[in-house]
Amino acid sequence: MSNEPVPVTGVCEIALEMADLEAGERFYAGLLGLPVVERWSDRGGAIWLMAGDQTRIGLWRPQLGLGGGRGGVHVHYAMHLPAAAYQAAVDRLRAESRQQLRGIYRCDL
Numbered sequence: 001m002s003n004e005p006v007p008v009t010g011v012c013e014i015a016l017e018m019a020d021l022e023a024g025e026r027f028y029a030g031l032l033g034l035p036v037v038e039r040w041s042d043r044g045g046a047i048w049l050m051a052g053d054q055t056r057i058g059l060w061r062p063q064l065g066l067g068g069g070r071g072g073v074h075v076h077y078a079m080h081l082p083a084a085a086y087q088a089a090v091d092r093l094r095a096e097s098r099q100q101l102r103g104i105y106r107c108d109l
Contacts (some may be wrong), residue, residue, distance in 0.1 A: 010055060011054075011055050011077075012052055012054065012055065012056065013056040013057070013058060014055070014057055014058070014077055015057075015058035015059075015060050016057065016058065016059055016060065017060050017061065017062045018059055018060070018061070018062070019061065019062060021045060021046070021047055021059050021061060024047065024059040025047050025059065027048075028049050028057060028059065029047075029049060030091070031093070032094050034049040034050060034051055034057065035049060035050050036048070036049055037049065037050050037056070040051075043061075044060075044061035045061060046058055046059060046060045046061070046073065047059040051079055052080070
């Protein structure tokens with residue numbers, strides 16, 4: 001067995017379960033401007049968006065996914081964007097959000 005790390009270059013896709021797909025689409029496509037690339041009508045429906053060149057975000061109805069829809073106790077993910085665009089994105093999210101935003105931070109990786 002090799003001790004070499006697996007050469008991961010990014011995230012291919014992430015699926016987020018939500019009861020209100022339309023609200024999810026308004027946030028990810030409307031507010032963030034991510035393009036919708038696919039829609040599923042079977043199994044309750046799903047919406048797929050692209051985040052950058054290689055990452056797909058799937059918005060699924062609960063119980064659509066693998067594992068019987070158990071979901072996660074805690075799910076975290078972060079989007080990478082150019083440093084020069086960070087503050088404008090934060091300002092846009094705060095101006096448009098109907099909920100208090102927590103966890104908006106800058107990661108200098």
